Amino acid sequence: MFKKIGIVLLAFLLATPVMAGGIPQIPSSPTYSEPSQIVPTLNALINQLNGNALGAGGYAAQPGGVASLGTQCQNAAAGASPQICNGQRGIVLFTGITVAAPNTNQTLTITDSTITTGSVCWACFVTAFTAATTITVGQIVPTAGSLAVSIGNDGSGTNAVTTGTLAFNCFN
Numbered sequence: 001m002f003k004k005i006g007i008v009l010l011a012f013l014l015a016t017p018v019m020a021g022g023i024p025q026i027p028s029s030p031t032y033s034e035p036s037q038i039v040p041t042l043n044a045l046i047n048q049l050n051g052n053a054l055g056a057g058g059y060a061a062q063p064g065g066v067a068s069l070g071t072q073c074q075n076a077a078a079g080a081s082p083q084i085c086n087g088q089r090g091i092v093l094f095t096g097i098t099v100a101a102p103n104t105n106q107t108l109t110i111t112d113s114t115i116t117t118g119s120v121c122w123a124c125f126v127t128a129f130t131a132a133t134t135i136t137v138g139q140i141v142p143t144a145g146s147l148a149v150s151i152g153n154d155g156s157g158t159n160a161v162t163t164g165t166l167a168f169n170c171f172n
Helices: 002-015 036-047
Strands: 072-074 089-095 103-109 120-125 135-143 145-155 163-171
Touching: 089 103, 103 163, 120 135, 120 145, 135 163, 145 163
Parallel strands: 072 089
Antiparallel strands: 089 163, 103 145, 120 163, 135 145
């Protein structure tokens, strides 16, 4: 039974390298077929799925039994850049977006204590802008404690909307 669990776990870890970021792989060795070697690896995986720091111990209770992908945040109130949102993923409401004219750019900053220079992040807008315009997300630069997101008006028209909701997700 433990051998089957080990094979399934190994297949899962190899098939999902993003989820296995800080979890050690199980080496090809007969000593790792012992339950005493498999249990710590499974606990490390469970801790990461629950959003706990590696080695933090415990099993965080998740609503509805759903595995967490880390901490989620939303800024307190819409405002100009920079905005504070401390989480691995979040929704940030910005005002003062200045990409009205075609082919203009702006950088929005999220102050976030969970982001490091080694974070891999993506971001996208979840609100609509003026019809016949396209506001795009360009370069995304994580630094220690913040995320700079370059946005731009692609030139298809004038954008009159100065507020927007930006979603982001970072893997550390």
